[in-house]
Amino acid sequence: MLANLQNLFRYRALIQSLVARELKARYRGSLLGYFWSFINPLLLLLIYTFVFTVVMPGARGNGLEPFAVFMFCGILPWTWFSSSLLESSNVLVAGGNLIKKVLFPAEVLPIVTVLAGLVNFCLGLPILAGFLLYYRVPVTASDLLWLPVLIAMQCLLTLGLAFVVASLTVLFRDVRDLLANLLTLWFFATPIIYPLWSAPAGVQRVLALNPMTYMIVSYQEVLFREGPYRDWQRMFGLGAISLLVFLAGYFVFNRLRDTFAEEV
Amino acid sequence: MNAIEVQDVHKSYRRYSRRRQFATLKSALLSGAVLRDLRADEGFEALRGVSFDVAAGKTFGIIGRNGSGKSTMLKLIAGIGKPSTGRVIVQGRVSALIELGAGFHPEISGRENVFINGMMLGLSKREIAARFDDIVSFAELAAFIDDPVKTYSSGMYMRLGFSVAIHVDPDVLLVDEVLAVGDESFTHKCLDRFADLRRRGRTVLLVTHSLDLISRFCDEALWLDGGVVRAQGDPRRVIDAYLLDVTAKEKEQLLVASGQVVTKERSDEPADMFQAVEGRWGSREAEIEAVEFLDASGRPAQLIESGAALQIRFRVRSHQPLNDVVVGVGVFTADGTCCYGTNTAIDGAAAGVLDGEGEVLFSIPRLDLVEGTYKIDVAIHRQNGAPYDYHRQLYVLRVNSGRKDVGIYRPEHTWTCAGALQISGLK
Numbered sequence: 001m002l003a004n005l006q007n008l009f010r011y012r013a014l015i016q017s018l019v020a021r022e023l024k025a026r027y028r029g030s031l032l033g034y035f036w037s038f039i040n041p042l043l044l045l046l047i048y049t050f051v052f053t054v055v056m057p058g059a060r061g062n063g064l065e066p067f068a069v070f071m072f073c074g075i076l077p078w079t080w081f082s083s084s085l086l087e088s089s090n091v092l093v094a095g096g097n098l099i100k101k102v103l104f105p106a107e108v109l110p111i112v113t114v115l116a117g118l119v120n121f122c123l124g125l126p127i128l129a130g131f132l133l134y135y136r137v138p139v140t141a142s143d144l145l146w147l148p149v150l151i152a153m154q155c156l157l158t159l160g161l162a163f164v165v166a167s168l169t170v171l172f173r174d175v176r177d178l179l180a181n182l183l184t185l186w187f188f189a190t191p192i193i194y195p196l197w198s199a200p201a202g203v204q205r206v207l208a209l210n211p212m213t214y215m216i217v218s219y220q221e222v223l224f225r226e227g228p229y230r231d232w233q234r235m236f237g238l239g240a241i242s243l244l245v246f247l248a249g250y251f252v253f254n255r256l257r258d259t260f261a262e263e264v
Numbered sequence: 265m266n267a268i269e270v271q272d273v274h275k276s277y278r279r280y281s282r283r284r285q286f287a288t289l290k291s292a293l294l295s296g297a298v299l300r301d302l303r304a305d306e307g308f309e310a311l312r313g314v315s316f317d318v319a320a321g322k323t324f325g326i327i328g329r330n331g332s333g334k335s336t337m338l339k340l341i342a343g344i345g346k347p348s349t350g351r352v353i354v355q356g357r358v359s360a361l362i363e364l365g366a367g368f369h370p371e372i373s374g375r376e377n378v379f380i381n382g383m384m385l386g387l388s389k390r391e392i393a394a395r396f397d398d399i400v401s402f403a404e405l406a407a408f409i410d411d412p413v414k415t416y417s418s419g420m421y422m423r424l425g426f427s428v429a430i431h432v433d434p435d436v437l438l439v440d441e442v443l444a445v446g447d448e449s450f451t452h453k454c455l456d457r458f459a460d461l462r463r464r465g466r467t468v469l470l471v472t473h474s475l476d477l478i479s480r481f482c483d484e485a486l487w488l489d490g491g492v493v494r495a496q497g498d499p500r501r502v503i504d505a506y507l508l509d510v511t512a513k514e515k516e517q518l519l520v521a522s523g524q525v526v527t528k529e530r531s532d533e534p535a536d537m538f539q540a541v542e543g544r545w546g547s548r549e550a551e552i553e554a555v556e557f558l559d560a561s562g563r564p565a566q567l568i569e570s571g572a573a574l575q576i577r578f579r580v581r582s583h584q585p586l587n588d589v590v591v592g593v594g595v596f597t598a599d600g601t602c603c604y605g606t607n608t609a610i611d612g613a614a615a616g617v618l619d620g621e622g623e624v625l626f627s628i629p630r631l632d633l634v635e636g637t638y639k640i641d642v643a644i645h646r647q648n649g650a651p652y653d654y655h656r657q658l659y660v661l662r663v664n665s666g667r668k669d670v671g672i673y674r675p676e677h678t679w680t681c682a683g684a685l686q687i688s689g690l691k
Contacts (some may be wrong), residue, residue: 013389017379021376021380024371024376025372028372029371095367097366097367100339100344101362102344102360102367103342103360104367
């Protein structure tokens, strides 16, 4: 497994090119091109603003103003997370030709998916920053140093899950449909459009089992809450979990690797 | 030194019918078979104990009918699959021409695809940049290289894929039936490129149905049949053994229980006899039976020495009196080129009569053909060509000789040298 990881390092130039290709190909033929990476989160934010200020103004959490920006702090990383997993579920099957006909480390494909999602996520950050400035949300400057750490941890966590999802889909195509619904449930089981403390105590205990809860809450605290981030324990735990998920996911992927060429 | 060593390789695939039982997660969970199902140790054995070595610098061909395990073998050598048991050892960088342009993205330009494809095949960015111009000019795509690949014709697509793969400059090149990608001139270029690789001491492994290509290019050939090695060695001998077997199998399928009568009927008589593939047709007012080859001593044989005598003997039988009878024979190479054909009318005889049973003996005192496998026609028909019974290439004759001369016909010949030229050992 370690040798495989090392081998992967040799393919970094390929991964880089494939990510670039992925982004380039995604917007090829559209008028606005790369701007969609900005516009998509912007539109999303407008929709949520509309829903929570016009349609159901009572549903917002107290003291979290502007609520849309609070949500956006969670939605942006969530979109990266969920779209990466959804696309990963398809990526080995869609790239079947490569796996069957070219000697090529299959894990490159989910990695490219997750990294392309990361680039999109990063392109959404300026939008978020713009809104934070506009609404004069008091962001603690030293907290921003945590952002890259958080992103790195989410990257590991997403990669680990993407490996599992990608390799299981090869064997069971059901995973794709299952995953779409699971992600919807997961979205609501993560404090994104509501603050964690607003959930009933019993529910909070359940949410505590969800690693994405810690991830999103950390984003919210780093970007939205006042005061410096101090929850070292959570940060450390999150890092440990992410690394564990990554290694476990890669282990599963490696175990199933030999079946890909036959089952894709 | 061996570039490729294959040691007692078995490869089994799960059969699809079996797989289907647990094709969904639900059924796998319900039957508790998830883990059992993940093991790939049951099912169809594509390779059953294959062993062979390919010496470095050799061009090596693998032949065999569809489903014999050729492509599976190639994939194992390429490292795309792993053998179920046994070992495959390959020395040096491998490039596999299995599917050309696999991994091209239709939306981006040929240029970018060349880089990405090259990196997939194991080149670094710098190496590709250094070869880029060669790749493009070899593919003859200089004018289109910045257009998205989706605008390419399938020929352009394949040429680009081929060009990238062959410029990887591999130590071992694996080729699976991909030479049919371009027009004539491109195919020639590909073959030149193979020859070039060969000159530079690279190893080429060729899987193809083109026996001609194998006999022209390969130093050694391997015949796979049903996942086992049937023969290995000199390409022409392997090919001949293969062809004999193919024809024997076909004949087996053609024979009816009663005996020698071949029944691959064609209701539609081909318009042009020389366009026809093998088969049997005719009005059946007269029929041909018991076709045999006899060697110089008059014994039935399928193997004739080049330059020795050959007789073709067959019985004819009519069900009613016929007074417009011509019999003929034809000799074809294994790939269907007509070497010689004649009949009694061409040879100046008048139309014959046949009422009941008769026998024909066609004698050639010297069979001056080069070594190889030949297919024989026998026919009985009217003077205007309308067949009573036509057997097209249904009989296989193997011609043997120790010599390696090429072509079809071996005229009797001598060499004489004069002047300062001296060649010893000439007969």
